[in-house]
Amino acid sequence: METSTREYLQKALSKNEFISYIAESNGEAISISGMVLFQRPPYLENLHGVEAYILNMYTIPEFRGKGLAKRMxxxxxxxxxxxxxxxxxxxxxxxxxxxxKKMGFTTKDSEMELFL
Known part of the structure; x- marks a missing residue:
């Protein structure tokens, strides 16, 4: 899994298909986010088909409540x-x-989404 993930990230980061943000404190990661950009066939609400999937949003418990996740x-x-x-x-x-929800996402089945 580690090797496959490393290979994926090397390729996707170089093509701007995966974007990640990291907040640090004293050189240690305290909050992270990841986002995959991809193209799918067009549909009425998205004629160009460009979408993003956000994953791996996480803030270390002792740093929660300080707005880091919102900034990410x-x-x-x-x-x-x-x-x-x-x-x-x-x-x-x-x-x-x-x-x-505060940032405008709505619930759809098991997902949440935001149209820009």
Whole structure:
């Protein structure tokens, strides 16, 4: 798994198909996010088919409640807008749903989504 992930990230990062943000404190990662950009066939709400999937949003428990996840999510949304993304989607944890709703995501089946 580690080798496959490393190979994927090397390729995807070089093509700007995977974007990650990391917040650090004293040289240690305390909050992270990842986002995959991809092209799918067009549909009515997204005629260009460009989408983003947010994953691996995590903040170390002792740093929660300081706005780090919100800043990470905002960076993902801003990058999506700059990249022509029309739909961002994710699978939210119970703890994350409140933040995503505050940022405009809506629930659809087991996913949450935001159209830009």
């Amino acid at each position: 999510l905002k960076k993902c949304i801003d990058e999506s807008r700059n990249s022509g993304v029309k739909r961002i989607w994710l699978h939210a944890s119970k703890d994350g749903k409140h933040l995503y």
